[in-house]
Amino acid sequence: MTNASAPLRLNLDSAALIANWRVMAAMSGGAACGAAVKADGYGLGARGVVERLAAAGCRDFFVATWAEAAALADLVAAHDLSLSVLHGVRPEDMGAAIDSPARPVLNTPGQVARWREAGGGRGCEVMVDTGMHRLGVSIEEVVAGLLDGLAIETLMSHLACADEDSPMNEAQRAAFAGLAGRTSARRMSLANSAGVALGQGYGFDLTRPGIALYGGEPSAALAGRIAQVAFPQAQVLQRRRVPAGGAVGYNAMWTAPRDTEVAILNLGYADGYLRGFSGTGMASAGGAALPVIGRVSMDLTAIDVSAAPGLAEGDWVTIDYALPAASAASGLSQYELLTGLGDRFDRVWA
Numbered sequence: 001m002t003n004a005s006a007p008l009r010l011n012l013d014s015a016a017l018i019a020n021w022r023v024m025a026a027m028s029g030g031a032a033c034g035a036a037v038k039a040d041g042y043g044l045g046a047r048g049v050v051e052r053l054a055a056a057g058c059r060d061f062f063v064a065t066w067a068e069a070a071a072l073a074d075l076v077a078a079h080d081l082s083l084s085v086l087h088g089v090r091p092e093d094m095g096a097a098i099d100s101p102a103r104p105v106l107n108t109p110g111q112v113a114r115w116r117e118a119g120g121g122r123g124c125e126v127m128v129d130t131g132m133h134r135l136g137v138s139i140e141e142v143v144a145g146l147l148d149g150l151a152i153e154t155l156m157s158h159l160a161c162a163d164e165d166s167p168m169n170e171a172q173r174a175a176f177a178g179l180a181g182r183t184s185a186r187r188m189s190l191a192n193s194a195g196v197a198l199g200q201g202y203g204f205d206l207t208r209p210g211i212a213l214y215g216g217e218p219s220a221a222l223a224g225r226i227a228q229v230a231f232p233q234a235q236v237l238q239r240r241r242v243p244a245g246g247a248v249g250y251n252a253m254w255t256a257p258r259d260t261e262v263a264i265l266n267l268g269y270a271d272g273y274l275r276g277f278s279g280t281g282m283a284s285a286g287g288a289a290l291p292v293i294g295r296v297s298m299d300l301t302a303i304d305v306s307a308a309p310g311l312a313e314g315d316w317v318t319i320d321y322a323l324p325a326a327s328a329a330s331g332l333s334q335y336e337l338l339t340g341l342g343d344r345f346d347r348v349w350a
């Protein structure tokens with residue numbers, strides 16, 4: 001939903017998005033660098049992300065569902081992109097899947113059988129479970145011939161602990177490497193953003209970063225290398241003076257220690273600005289730091305604007321949303337911070 005006059009906007013930095021993809025591409029070594037754009041491009045808007053990354057040279061994109069694939073089908077055709085649907089094919093997906101330019105990522109023997117019967121020999125991807133025990137067929141099933149004769153474009157696996165220094169990373173990498181040459185797959189792909197940062201042994205032929213493209217730093221190895229992409233801004237609905245001893249918001253969680261200038265913003269937990277920011281979030285305007293006070297409401301948030309004497313009804317403030325810091329402030333993951341951003345934001349690319 002786009003509304004040019006919405007009182008809430010998400011400013012999106014095209015140059016930062018592209019720079020982050022280039023950082024991931026460089027860290028991918030010889031591997032091609034794709035992009036995970038599921039969950040509507042992690043909340044930024046998948047179409048805007050795909051258009052920009054395709055122009056920068058990214059060819060391989062990943063969504064979760066066929067509805068997400070359908071929303072990108074015209075872009076995939078126009079730019080000759082590769083699009084993979086991570087959740088594979090249920091029986092009720094087959095109609096959409098057969099007609100789609102996207103390929104399913106087959107996760108179960110049932111999905112493999114379904115695609116063999118109805119896919120007409122069309123290409124697919126296969127997810128192999130190398131220890132995460134989430135999605136994927138087992139290594140034993142692959143070795144026993146489950147995938148024989150299937151036209152596989154990309155053999156994939158997914159790391160459980162890439163954001164940590166864990167022995168599971170090397171165990172999964174080695175297990176996956178052991179499948180080289182055992183299927184018809186043209187390419188192999190293992191690493192998400194944090195996996196890319198583990199080093200070139202994890203790149204294989206294709207990497208699949210998501211969160212780092214959008215400003216996330218999921219592991220220490222990426223700290224300081226990734227630029228913020230999404231900048232929420234909210235309009236001031238009302239400015240008021242709260243007298244010393246007066247309380248602000250639901251449950252009177254904040255009481256003014258002295259007469260305090262307060263602004264009420266058009267932003268709340270229904271927009272994805274969750275209650276973890278109550279008393280911990282920050283905003284800014286004209287260089288002044290403006291702390292969130294009291295409880296975040298469904299559609300409204302109060303900030304102390306004592307440091308911004310000129311800030312008036314109708315003015316805009318920028319919400320502090322650098323993902324590592326906002327995650328620490330709110331207790332939400334960097335992923336949740338982005339994917340929760342609602343459709344009342346007017347998404348504006350610059």
Ligand SMILES: *Cc1c(COP(=O)(O)O)cnc(C)c1O
Nearest residue numbers: 036158192193194208209210211
């Ligand atoms: C979401 C996802 C990715 C991207 O992960 P990030 O941690 O956001 O980089 C890559 N591969 C698969 C299978 C995924 O589900």
